[in-house]
Amino acid sequence: MVLSIMRGLFTHDIAIDLGTANTLVYQSGGGIVFNEPTVIAVKDERGGRRMIAIGQEAKAMLGRTPPGIEAIRPLCDGVIADFDVAEELIKIVMGKSLKRRGLSSARVIITVPSGATEVERRAIREATENAGARRVYLIEEPVAAAIGADLPVTEPIASMVVDIGGGTTEVAVISLGGIVSSQCIRIGGNAMDAAIISHMRRAHNLHIGENNAEEIKISIGSACFPKNGEPRRMRVKGRDLVSGVPREQEVEEGEIVGSLAEPLGAIVEAVKTTLEHTVPELAADMVERGMVLTGGGGLLPNLDEVLSYATGLPTTVATDPLICGAMGAGRTLERIGKLKHMLVH
Numbered sequence: 108m109v110l111s112i113m114r115g116l117f118t119h120d121i122a123i124d125l126g127t128a129n130t131l132v133y134q135s136g137g138g139i140v141f142n143e144p145t146v147i148a149v150k151d152e153r154g155g156r157r158m159i160a161i162g163q164e165a166k167a168m169l170g171r172t173p174p175g176i177e178a179i180r181p182l183c184d185g186v187i188a189d190f191d192v193a194e195e196l197i198k199i200v201m202g203k204s205l206k207r208r209g210l211s212s213a214r215v216i217i218t219v220p221s222g223a224t225e226v227e228r229r230a231i232r233e234a235t236e237n238a239g240a241r242r243v244y245l246i247e248e249p250v251a252a253a254i255g256a257d258l259p260v261t262e263p264i265a266s267m268v269v270d271i272g273g274g275t276t277e278v279a280v281i282s283l284g285g286i287v288s289s290q291c292i293r294i295g296g297n298a299m300d301a302a303i304i305s306h307m308r309r310a311h312n313l314h315i316g317e318n319n320a321e322e323i324k325i326s327i328g329s330a331c332f333p334k335n336g337e338p339r340r341m342r343v344k345g346r347d348l349v350s351g352v353p354r355e356q357e358v359e360e361g362e363i364v365g366s367l368a369e370p371l372g373a374i375v376e377a378v379k380t381t382l383e384h385t386v387p388e389l390a391a392d393m394v395e396r397g398m399v400l401t402g403g404g405g406l407l408p409n410l411d412e413v414l415s416y417a418t419g420l421p422t423t424v425a426t427d428p429l430i431c432g433a434m435g436a437g438r439t440l441e442r443i444g445k446l447k448h449m450l451v452h
């Protein structure tokens with residue numbers, strides 16, 4: 108025990124959960140050492156682009172930059188959309204996490220969506236290698252999330268995880284360390300934000316930005332209509348589509364619930380399809396053990412209830428859904444000898 112803690116303290120191993128919305132780094136022996144939005148702001152300069160902000164600071168710049176400055180999300184739907192910026196981001200988070208330790212000696216495990224193509228996986232591996240990792244391992248995101256949520260993934264029991272991130276929702280049934288059946292759809296928190304933006308346009312003639320839409324979702328969003336009591340309300344600022352002038356509008360919980368019906372319907376369908384493809388022995392386990400929600404989308408109020416109603420299975424939200432992927436990838440790296448079979452080759 109003491110030996111393994113000591114070993115953890117002195118290794119340069121890190122796990123990176125490179126998500127569409129958030130990037131987290133788990134350091135062996137140190138826990139979560141980096142947790143910021145996956146956004147980089149760059150400035151055009153003679154001779155190329157220069158990074159001027161990262162994470163929360165860069166996210167606040169989205170949609171607010173003057174010409175010459177750009178706030179970029181290098182990932183789209185869980186996979187790399189801008190290779191150079193993604194590589195820069197990985198380099199920065201590795202540098203921050205390893206501080207003055209030798210970068211070249213780091214072993215890095217990094218998450219990839221289960222639905223990523225061979226080419227997309229290679230891009231993530233290459234970006235991490237170019238960023239200075241000595242050895243790169245890939246782990247499928249739902250597997251990492253399930254380990255982070257403390258599910259007994261290596262046992263001959265079905266563990267079902269529904270990881271709802273910013274860009275993707277990944278549903279997986281895992282047994283004996285492998286994915287038995289899974290679905291990966293490119294719908295997650297960003298699609299919910301987009302649905303709110305389009306609702307505000309249609310219903311209120313108001314144009315709002317993505318950060319505003321996310322704020323509405325987190326403040327008054329829910330997966331089902333309020334049953335009793337006063338619905339939650341909030342005031343939203345945007346630009347009037349007709350007059351072009353900025354104005355404020357009051358919105359109410361019920362209309363936001365209505366606007367989320369489409370992306371949530373797709374998530375429910377993905378869960379049902381995965382269940383349909385599961386062999387009867389494992390289906391029997393699931394009746395008893397149900398599914399666990401991870402990823403930030405799992406925090407949407409009442410989503411567990413809706414999924415439980417739609418499938419008839421018990422549904423719970425992981426204790427800390429936003430960090431499950433990074434925790435699970437980190438634990439895998441710490442026991443790489445035993446868990447190697449769980450990696451993507």
Ligand SMILES: Nc1ncnc2c1ncn2[C@@H]1O[C@H](COP(=O)(O)OP(=O)(O)OP(=O)(O)O)[C@@H](O)[C@H]1O
Pocket residue numbers: 125126127128129130184185186248271272273274275276295296297321324325328401402403404405406407408428429
């Ligand atoms: N309380 C909340 N209610 C609803 N949604 C939330 C809440 N908190 C965070 N989210 C959403 O969770 C999403 C981010 O989750 P997460 O960090 O798990 O995604 P990610 O891992 O970066 O994305 P992906 O796995 O798709 O690449 C965002 O869309 C965010 O708006």
Ligand SMILES: [Mg+2]
Pocket residue numbers: 126127248272273402432
């Ligand atoms: Mg994720």
